Amino acid sequence: VRPASRGMQETTPFINQAALTLSSGGWFDVYIASDFENHLNNREFCEMVQEIIQYGIRRYQNMYARRYKDTNFELYQKYTYEDVCRLLNWDKNMNAQNIGGYFYDKTTRTMPVFINYVKDEGSIAYEDRFLSPSKLIALSKHPRKITSNDAVHIYNAKEEGNRIYLFVRKSKDDKESKEFYFLGEIHAVGEPNPITMEATKDDAFEIMYHLDTVVREDVYEYLTT
Structure with a gap:
């Protein structure tokens, strides 16, 4: 890491310190480009950089610093399919x-479960439903029998070391339809309930999930009403 100039150190010491911290942490090589360093000697530019950095820190602290258990997620924040995979x-x-x-x-x-709580008219009748803020009934894919690999991964999660996480959005037609609320880890309880899909006559099964964390009242009301 090439230390910043004295003038820049006096006006923005946290920028140079951040570079030193990142490098010493072993993540990747970090250095301050000479052009950027020269621009930092301009007070107005330097103040703009400070504002951007401080905004990023506040946003991280407000939205992502309180991680759920050992995951990279935060309860009640919203994530896309791509976010979850990453x-x-x-x-x-x-x-x-x-x-x-x-x-x-x-x-x-890991097994993320994605639920569109309000279904489109004429869509597949997947009647996922909350029984309470801590209990949810969800349907399997179809065709699936209770002896399928899906059922094994879900009901033998503890023995296999699997983690199942719940993501729910009210409807895929919402303005923010690409994002799901993260509601934490879930565990299957009881036994799978075999059913036959009315429209297709495919085999499927219902799963009773217990949520590790009771859904916050305002989020629960929004999703279910």
Whole structure:
């Protein structure tokens, strides 16, 4: 790391310190480009840089600093499919069609469950529903039997070391339809309930999930009413 000039150190010491901290942490080589350093000697430019950095720090502290358990997520923040794949450290992104409501990643042993709570008229009758702020019934993909690999990953999660996380949005037609609220880790309880889909006659099964964290009242009301 090439230390900043004395003038720049006097006006923005935290910029140089950030470079030293990142480098000493072993993440990657960090240095201050000479052109950028020269611009920092301009007081107005320097103040603008400070404002941007401080805004970024405040945004991180307000939205992402309170991580849920050992994950990269924060409760009640909103994430896209791409965000979830990336923050779960999957090797590649999966699109919504391939995820199909949930997807088990063998490498990380994680399974995000994505639910559109309000269904479109004429859409597949997946009657996912909250029974309470801490209990949810969700349907499997179809066709699926209760002996399928999906059921094994869900109901043997503890034995296999799997982690299942819940993401819910009110409707895919919302203005912010690409984002789901993160509602924490969930666990299947009881036994899978086999059903037959009315429209397609496919096999499927209902799953009773218990939420580790009771859904906050305002979020629960928004999603269910």
